[in-house]
Amino acid sequence: MTAKPKVFYTATAKATGDGRKGHVESxxxxxxxxxxxxxxxTTPKKANPELLFASGYSACYNSAFQSAAKSMKIKLDASHVTAKVGIGPVSMHEFALAVTLEVEAFGIDQATAELIAAKADTMCPYSNAVRGNIEVEVRVTAVETVGA
Structure with a gap:
């Protein structure tokens, strides 16, 4: 069991209406x-909860990736993280999520990028929250230069 954090920030949002066909606001x-x-x-014309989760997870993991590189004293030119959050049935009336994180690490080699990703996975609050509950695949690609 994870220790309860000393909370320094709380995000608040309220959902109203018909759940996934409703409204969310802060x-x-x-x-x-x-x-x-x-x-x-069809291509959605409005947001859905999975899109919101993907947005948060990609930002959080990218921050953790950059922090991990810094803590390991590795010079990282830049990083980009794309989160793909899928939803689908696992049994009758039960649904689950699956996540793919696609990490692009600029200015380092593949082996180093994979080491940073492993450390980032332990630092990212989203990764810690979903570990053991959601299938998460992390794909890391090293790009030698930012312009590539």
Whole structure:
């Protein structure tokens, strides 16, 4: 079991309406979105919970990746993380998520990028939250220069 953190920041959002076809907003107005149910056939015209989760996870993991490099005293030119959050049934009336994190690490070699990714996985709060609950695949690609 993970130790309870000493919370220094709390994000707040409220969902209203018909759940996945409802609305989500934050009290500060930074988030104010209508939601749609994900549909594998059409391109959504509004956000859905999986898109919001992918946004948060990609930002969090990228921050952890950069922090891990810094803590390991590795010069990293830049990094980009794309999170792909999939949803689907696992049994009748039960659904689950699957995540793929695609990491691009600039200015380092592949082996070093993989070492940083392993450390980032232990530092990222999202990774720690989903470990053992959601299948997460991390794909790391080293790019020798930023312009490549």
């Amino acid at each position: 009290p500060d107005g930074l988030i104010d979105l209508d939601l749609v149910i994900p549909n594998p056939i």
